[in-house]
Amino acid sequence: MYKGSTDCYTESKTDQLCERDLRRSAVLRFLLSTKASQKLLSSCQLETHAVDLEVSFPKPCSSQGGGKPRSSKQMKEQLSSQMTYQGLMLSVVFIMLCRTEADTVTQKNVVKVGGNGTLSCFLKESHDVLQVTWQKKNTGVNENLATYSVSKGVNIVEKYRGRLNFTRLSLNDTTITLWRVRIQDDGCYACIFNTFPTGAIVQDSCLTVYEQLRGSLHYVVSEGNLTATCSANAWPRPVISWIVPKAESEKTEEVVTHPNGTVSVISKLYVNSSTSLAGQLLICRVRHMEEDRDYSVKVKEGRWFSVPWLLTSVTLLIVFVGLVLTVVCCRRRRKKQSALIGTPEN
The missing domain is CATH 2.60.40.10 (Immunoglobulins)
Incomplete structure (x- = not known):
């Protein structure tokens, strides 16, 4: 609640102050009374109330030089509302912040390598859009992709011609499509609405490419x-x-x-x-x-043999087999020799 001054002013000083405050108050009343402002405040999920301005008037007093006392009616006309400059500026900033929050939207899309990726931007509030620009957000400087305006139509950067195009031509609701996406297309894209008189309104639309x-x-x-x-x-x-x-x-x-x-x-x-x-x-x-x-x-069982142990085992096996064969051969020889000795001559 804002109150007018209760001090006693001279006529000249009061006129200057009242004229200044009346201008500020008129601007503030206009900002808070327009439908656009009410929509913005509503989009911020804030409850709005009528501005209650209470004005107190000084008692009539004489100005220096013997001027006539000022009536309460005259004071009421000139001091009907007083708003400080700081309050007016905060109100304007508040409304602009609400507008930015209402218009900023980030979208995310997921597409496989080789597929088609779609990126969209949409303005919730009504704006006078002159041109829409799409950029690839990179570290440092963004890369321009495409623009669209009623006067100049569609313009695609040479690098992306044949692989990118607008699939929805509307200044307040725009969509581009990337065909045969690559891993290099992964990242976020900036959609810039160039409006009048607000200026540039930027939204982000991110594309996640996966293999x-x-x-x-x-x-x-x-x-x-x-x-x-x-x-x-x-x-x-x-x-x-x-x-x-x-x-x-x-x-x-x-x-x-x-x-x-x-x-x-x-x-x-x-x-x-x-x-x-x-x-x-x-x-x-x-x-x-x-x-x-x-x-x-x-992990299978029974296969835990180290190379040295395996070589040792094979060597011992070979030696064992060799000994067995040697023993068998020796026994066969002895039997043959015994048989030859025991055979009678004719």
């Missing part, structure tokens, strides 16, 4: 040590984690970016005491696009 996840898991055992390898290829970059029974292990990871933009992550798990994993389940968990996929393999 389907491909993964694999296998293991090998060497000299009693187990090495498991989990590979995942996709976009955005997949994240690999391991779920293994309690065992002493180490992990390494390698990341490879391919020319088409996809990323391969290769994670290796090294287990020293491999016998502790016999019959257990190894799980490689890959997180991609906020979803988890498990790749698992069961």
